[in-house]
Amino acid sequence: MRIGIITGASSGMGREFVKRAVLDSPPCDELWLIARRKERLAVFPNLYKKQKFRLLSLDLSREEDLKVLAEKIDSLDKKDHVALFVHSAGFGLVGDIRDMSPEKQGEMVDLNCRSVAELTAMVLPHMEEGAGGRMIYMASAAAFLPQPGFALYAASKAFALSYVRSLRAENRGRGLRITAVCPGSVKTEFLDKALEGRSLPFYKKMVMADPVKVVAKAWKDNEKNRELSVYGIPIKATRLAAGIIPHAVFLRLMGSGKKKGPDR
Ligand SMILES: NC(=O)c1ccc[n+]([C@@H]2O[C@H](COP(=O)([O-])OP(=O)(O)OC[C@H]3O[C@@H](n4cnc5c(N)ncnc54)[C@H](OP(=O)(O)O)[C@@H]3O)[C@@H](O)[C@H]2O)c1
Structure with missing residues (x-):
């Protein structure tokens, strides 16, 4: 059986990845959809009656819930393979480090970093090798630069980007396709939550x-086994500039996030 696992499937880009996966050819025999809001996941079986789904209401920032997922993946039959893994669950919060509670900061690191590492370790032994098993990670253009006022989020996405690039290098020759997706601002719930008014x-x-266009590009870039998927000329230019101009210059220009806001 070919399995697809999509986190953050209840909203935004994760939801778009689900639609892509359902229409993919050949389709996965079963799609595991993960997010905390199960009622949002429940729309998919009604929408796509021919596709088999497994809906998993899990909080990926919690150790107990990661264990639940690890057990489900471990119990896969030897004949089962993960053909698609999309990690889209993530969140950010705007604000200076000193104004953010230690708990919120820990939660962000747990979801945006720790779950990236733990989920990868869980699925990697089960990935469909040779046939081009697909792994897609939502990083961000925020990974290209440190960002005062959005510091922890930018750092967490820099972690994801660095991790995915090494993961690709380590798995070269295994026939996997691994991509980090690095968009700028995308119109989803993410921004309302991050900006808090x-x-x-x-x-x-x-x-x-x-989000439809960002995911369409990410899907194609991953099909071609591109390391990075960067949507839009302004964000491609940002990436280029971040690679040339010293980050100290950007840091001076950006100042505090309270005054200028984040750069996704
Ligand atoms: N939108 C942007 O501007 C932007 C730009 C660059 C990168 N990104 C990244 O792209 C990814 C997708 O973001 P989006 O824009 O699609 O945002 P979104 O619409 O807010 O979706 C985030 C998803 O993550 C899930 N999630 C959040 N906390 C979770 C937790 N503790 N456990 C399990 N699932 C959790 C949410 O589901 P539940 O709430 O139901 O759990 C939701 O399905 C994120 O990693 C984000 O950092 C976003």
Whole structure:
């Protein structure tokens, strides 16, 4: 049996990845959809009656819930393979480090970093080798630069990007396709949660991307086994600039996130 596992499937880009996976050819025999809000996941079996789903209401920032998932993956039959793994669950919060509670910071690291590592370790031995088993990770353009006012989120995505790049290198020759997706601002629930009532700077609103398009590009880039998927010219330019201009210059220009807001 070929299995697809998609985290963050209840919303935004994760939801778009589910739609892509259902329409993929050949389709996965079973799609495991993971998020905390099960009622949001429950729409998929009604929407796609021919696709088999397993809905898992799990909080991936909690050790107990990671264990539940590890047990389910461990109990896979030897004939079963993970053909698709998409890790889209993640969150960010705008604000200076000193203003954010230690608990919230820990939760962000647990979800954006720890779950990346633990889930990868769980699925990697079961990945479909040779036939191009697919692994897609939502990092962010925030991974390209440190960001005052969005520091922990940017650092967590830098972790994800670095981790995925090494994962690719370590698994070269196994016939896997592994991609880190690094968009700028995308129109999903993410921004409302991250901004907590603050407004997004106008230049970020101007480059706001459509989640359908970001995921369509990510899907294609992963099909071609590209290391990175970067949507849109402004974000490609940001990546280029971040590779050339010393980060100290950006840090001076950016100042505090309270005044200027984040750069996703
Ligand atoms: N939108 C942007 O501007 C943007 C830009 C660059 C990168 N990204 C990254 O892209 C990914 C997807 O974000 P999105 O824009 O699609 O945001 P979104 O609409 O807020 O979706 C986030 C998903 O993560 C799930 N999630 C959050 N906390 C979780 C937890 N503790 N355990 C399990 N699942 C959890 C949410 O489901 P439940 O709440 O139901 O658990 C939801 O399905 C994230 O990793 C984000 O950092 C977003």
